[in-house]
Amino acid sequence: xxxxxxxxxxxxxxxxxxxxxxxxxxxxxxxxxxxxxxxxxxxxxxxxxxxxxxxxxxxxxxxxxxxxxxxxxxxxxxxxxxxxxxxxxxxxxxxxxxxxxxxxxxxxxxxxxxxxxxxxxxxxxxxxxxxxxxxxxxxxxxxxxxxxxxxx
Amino acid sequence: xxxxxxxxxxxxxxxxxxxxxxxxxxxxxxxxxxxxxxxxxxxxxxxxxxxxxxxxxxxxxxxxxxxxxxxxxxxxxxxxxxxxxxxxxxxxxxxxxxxxxxxxxxxx
Numbered sequence: 671x672x673x674x675x676x677x678x679x680x681x682x683x684x685x686x687x688x689x690x691x692x693x694x695x696x697x698x699x700x701x702x703x704x705x706x707x708x709x710x711x712x713x714x715x716x717x718x719x720x721x722x723x724x725x726x727x728x729x730x731x732x733x734x735x736x737x738x739x740x741x742x743x744x745x746x747x748x749x750x751x752x753x754x755x756x757x758x759x760x761x762x763x764x765x766x767x768x769x770x771x772x773x774x775x776x777x778x779x780x781x782x783x784x785x786x787x788x789x790x791x792x793x794x795x796x797x798x799x800x801x802x803x804x805x806x807x808x809x810x811x812x813x814x815x816x817x818x819x820x821x822x
Numbered sequence: 823x824x825x826x827x828x829x830x831x832x833x834x835x836x837x838x839x840x841x842x843x844x845x846x847x848x849x850x851x852x853x854x855x856x857x858x859x860x861x862x863x864x865x866x867x868x869x870x871x872x873x874x875x876x877x878x879x880x881x882x883x884x885x886x887x888x889x890x891x892x893x894x895x896x897x898x899x900x901x902x903x904x905x906x907x908x909x910x911x912x913x914x915x916x917x918x919x920x921x922x923x924x925x926x927x928x929x930x
Contacts, residue, residue: 772899777883
């Protein structure tokens with residue numbers, strides 16, 4: 671009998687804690703999403719980004735958020751007439767959404783670059799590519815993070 | 823911190839128009855400015871904020887790093903072989919110091 675009461679109490683406490691934790695996270699995520707959207711708008715310069723052409727390669731689940739391999743590739747012929755000039759990578763759940771900005775030119779041959787990034791928690795990674803003619807494309811990918819990588 | 827960067831080109835002899843892949847790793851703590859020290863005060867940000875690669879003096883690729891880049895930053899990219907010359911990779915620190923690495927490419 672005693673065991674049952676204890677278990678119920680434990681569950682109630684647990685559920686309460688979970689609700690509190692989720693509510694807290696939702697607030698932070700919302701603020702960061704706004705910052706990420708603003709960064710995209712600023713980068714795109716008034717143009718609406720079109721989904722497509724941008725390929726983001728990240729693991730589905732990152733056990734260690736301190737170093738997550740990230741590769742971004744943009745489908746483009748990379749000639750003087752048509753090439754990718756810049757690619758901005760954002761993480762909408764990090765304390766600061768900006769991650770990296772790559773600058774390409776026709777001399778790059780291909781719009782492809784890889785690095786390792788820090789992710790604070792499970793979130794969406796957004797890559798926005800700007801072409802030489804001003805058009806803007808974007809791609810997103812969600813990464814589940816087990817241990818965050820932004821320190822205490 | 824003045825350690826030599828590790829740079830690898832997938833080929834040092836290339837035909838004109840070939841794609842050459844560059845992989846580079848440099849030692850740096852990339853202190854994000856988010857972490858707190860033992861005294862509870864935030865540790866000031868100190869990262870490499872700019873990376874540039876030039877081939878024979880012409881820029882082929884560059885990147886602006888933010889604090890979300892991992893410690894000991896790794897970078898991988900490609901360029902189209904056009905002319906022989908030095909492949910120079912430069913990282914710029916927040917304090918203005920530079921880490922420079924150099925390889926050579928021969929284009930036939």
